Amino acid sequence: MNAEGLRARSRVLRAVRGWFDDHGYYEVPTPVLVPSPALEENLFAVEAGGGWLRTSPEFALKKVLAAGLPRIYEIAPCLRAREDGPWHAREFLMLEWYRAGAELDDLMDEVEQLVAVACLAVARPCPERWRRVTVAELFAEVLGIDLTTAGIDDLVPGETSWDHAFFRRWVDDIEPTLTGAVFVSDWPASQAALARVRTDRAWPTACRFEAYLEGVELANAFLELTDPVEQRRRFVAAGDARRDAGELPHPIDEALIDAVGRMPRTAGIALGLDRLVAAVSGAASIHPYRVAAVAGPTS
Amino acid sequence: MYETSDIRNGLKVEVDGKPWTITYFQFVKPGKGCAFTRTKMKNLINGSTLERTFKTGEKLEPAQVEEFSMQYLYEDGEFFHFMNTEDYSQVAIPVEAVGDTKNFLVEQMEVQVLFYKGNPVNIDLPNFVELQIAYCEPGVRGNTAQGATKTAEMSTGLTVNVPLFIENEEWLKIDTRTGEYVERVRK
Numbered sequence: 001m002n003a004e005g006l007r008a009r010s011r012v013l014r015a016v017r018g019w020f021d022d023h024g025y026y027e028v029p030t031p032v033l034v035p036s037p038a039l040e041e042n043l044f045a046v047e048a049g050g051g052w053l054r055t056s057p058e059f060a061l062k063k064v065l066a067a068g069l070p071r072i073y074e075i076a077p078c079l080r081a082r083e084d085g086p087w088h089a090r091e092f093l094m095l096e097w098y099r100a101g102a103e104l105d106d107l108m109d110e111v112e113q114l115v116a117v118a119c120l121a122v123a124r125p126c127p128e129r130w131r132r133v134t135v136a137e138l139f140a141e142v143l144g145i146d147l148t149t150a151g152i153d154d155l156v157p158g159e160t161s162w163d164h165a166f167f168r169r170w171v172d173d174i175e176p177t178l179t180g181a182v183f184v185s186d187w188p189a190s191q192a193a194l195a196r197v198r199t200d201r202a203w204p205t206a207c208r209f210e211a212y213l214e215g216v217e218l219a220n221a222f223l224e225l226t227d228p229v230e231q232r233r234r235f236v237a238a239g240d241a242r243r244d245a246g247e248l249p250h251p252i253d254e255a256l257i258d259a260v261g262r263m264p265r266t267a268g269i270a271l272g273l274d275r276l277v278a279a280v281s282g283a284a285s286i287h288p289y290r291v292a293a294v295a296g297p298t299s
Numbered sequence: 300m301y302e303t304s305d306i307r308n309g310l311k312v313e314v315d316g317k318p319w320t321i322t323y324f325q326f327v328k329p330g331k332g333c334a335f336t337r338t339k340m341k342n343l344i345n346g347s348t349l350e351r352t353f354k355t356g357e358k359l360e361p362a363q364v365e366e367f368s369m370q371y372l373y374e375d376g377e378f379f380h381f382m383n384t385e386d387y388s389q390v391a392i393p394v395e396a397v398g399d400t401k402n403f404l405v406e407q408m409e410v411q412v413l414f415y416k417g418n419p420v421n422i423d424l425p426n427f428v429e430l431q432i433a434y435c436e437p438g439v440r441g442n443t444a445q446g447a448t449k450t451a452e453m454s455t456g457l458t459v460n461v462p463l464f465i466e467n468e469e470w471l472k473i474d475t476r477t478g479e480y481v482e483r484v485r486k
Contacts, residue, residue: 042333082334082355085326164354167332172352175329191331210330220330 005288008122009277013075015121016095016273019114025071025097030060032077036253040193041241044081045250046090052250053079056270057096058194059256062224065266066259070100075273086285087216091293093273098224102267104209107221108132108183111211111269115181115218119280127181127213134186136203138174145169147188148203163190178212185209194231194260195222211271213279219271228261301359303336311343311362314351318343318362318415327352343413344420362415366423369412371404379404381412381419392419402457403428403475424475429484430455431470438466451480 020027036059037045037052045052054060057076064072078094099106112130119126139147145154152158152165159165166188178184185208189197192206207223225231232252239249274286283289301312310321319340328334334355341348343364353359369381369390378391379401390412394401400422404410411423435451448460451471459473461480472481 040331042328042331083326083328085328088326088328164333167329168335168352168354170329170332171327171335171337175327187331193331217330 001291002288005277005281005283006291008281009274009289011121012118012273012277012280015117016075016114019117020073020097023071023110025073025099026069028061028064028069028072028074030054030057030064030074030076034059034253036251036256039235039238039242039250039252041238041245044083044247046079046081055080056094058268058270059253059259061096061098061268062256062263063259065098065100065264066262070264070266071098073097086287087275087278089274089286089290089293092286092290095271095273095276096269098266098268100264100266104185104207104221104223104267107267107269108209108211111183111219111221111271112181114271115211115213115276115280118276122277122281124280124282130181130183132183132185135184135188135205136186138177138184139169142174142177143169163188175212175215175217178215180214182212183209184212192225192234193222194225194234196225213276214282216275216279217272218275218279219269221267221269224260224263224266224268226260226263226265228257231260232257301361303334303353303355303357303359306336306338306353306359311364312340313360313362314340314349318364318420319349320362322348343415364420365414366411367414368409371406371408371410373406374401374404381410384409390419392422396420397422400424402453402455402478403430403473404455405430426475427472427481428475429470430457430473432461432465432468435461435465435467439463 032054033049033051034054035051038055043055045055056078057074061072061074074096076094076096077091079091081090083090116126136147139145152162155165156168159168186205187208189204189206192208196207197204198207209221210217211219235252242249274290277289278286301310306321306324308321312319319342321338322341323339325337326334327337336353338353339348339350343362368384370384372380372382378393379397380389380391382389403424408428412419413421413423430453432451433454436449447463449463450458451461451465452458457478459478459480461471470484470486472484474481
């Protein structure tokens with residue numbers, strides 16, 4: 001934490017709220033204490049008060065969408081256990097927004113505008129152009145690997161699962177090459193989480209993109225799944241994967257499954273606000289821009 | 300065994316059958332992926348570097364290294380002899396293995412000696428040592444011009460750049476990490 005960092009974050013927060021005001025979004029604060037946290041293999045929630053502290057406001061905001069608000073956002077303090085590092089903190093600010101009727105390209109346009117607004121707020125140069133590229137294109141370009149046909153051994157011989165092999169190559173070889181401003185889309189279908197999957201091509205992909213700014217993963221967007229049967233199937237599968245890994249399988253949030261079936265076709269996105277401030281400021285860590293919370297061993 | 304959460308700068312691990320010390324680490328976690336720790340490490344024997352990424356849950360083998368405080372006794376042309384300051388046992392390290400470290404060794408000096416599987420592999424010097432000049436040109440009194448230097452040969456064989464006012468046979472404080480002159484020492 002330092003005074004200049006906190007001033008920068010305050011300016012970005014004000015600018016971001018102004019942008020959402022100007023674009024017809026309602027700000028909707030939702031509960032921090034929730035009955036069920038994210039049900040993903042690699043997210044770890046903090047237990048508290050008979051429930052969990054949210055890892056993101058996604059479930060609550062989808063209930064708001066189903067209740068009839070088509071353009072919403074929240075600047076949400078979120079908590080994720082076991083995440084400490086220069087770009088991670090167990091408690092952090094997440095900016096999430098949802099826009100009914102929008103496509104992923106629309107959200108990319110909005111990210112470009114929000115990043116420009118944030119750059120302006122801290123008087124830093126704005127990215128000149130954003131590259132839009134698919135995950136498979138990056139693997140072909142950087143590694144010469146055809147991801148659409150690659151098996152575990154083509155990625156990392158002996159790795160325990162395809163996703164782990166994928167992420168090892170991603171972390172080791174792909175992510176370090178991502179300079180400038182980049183949208184990376186069409187992720188493997190196994191990493192869809194709450195996104196739709198497109199199956200009209202030979203290699204099924206998640207309707208999902210991530211925004212990177214100077215190598216920092218800034219945001220993750222979904223064309224949201226609105227099929228409650230499929231959503232339940234994925235939660236059960238994620239719960240099984242957690243159990244196999246020796247982790248607690250969180251309960252399924254039935255009100256969310258119901259909301260998924262009633263919400264309109266929507267694109268939604270979660271953006272790390274501390275990361276946004278740090279990345280547009282050209283910093284090497286989020287920590288100067290936030291007040292220290294419970295510190296992990298490596299933060 | 301170490302967990303990935305044990306990784307710190309200075310942690311000594313065995314990777315690919317060699318001992319390393321961690322010099323850099325960073326927690327990374329793609330949004331929908333598992334967590335990793337990126338590391339850079341330095342080989343404890345030859346100083347070469349290695350980059351390696353560990354997945355959370357992977358185990359790291361501790362390097363079979365031990366470090367002892369030892370006093371440097373003497374050299375006989377073939378070996379440098381050291382004595383363990385706790386149990387007084389002695390160890391002889393070949394001249395080649397001592398390498399450039401010999402430039403900073405003066406008798407009675409206490410150093411940290413690293414043993415890998417029982418063999419001495421590295422001598423860790425204090426950051427600063429005091430060495431005597433064996434030869435340099437006579438000092439130029441009153442010359443405090445910034446940046447003007449001459450070379451001095453130390454008793455250990457090390458050559459350093461020193462200010463012009465330094466006299467022959469003076470003792471100097473030397474930074475062992477850079478091999479550079481720091482200041483005069485009055486003896």
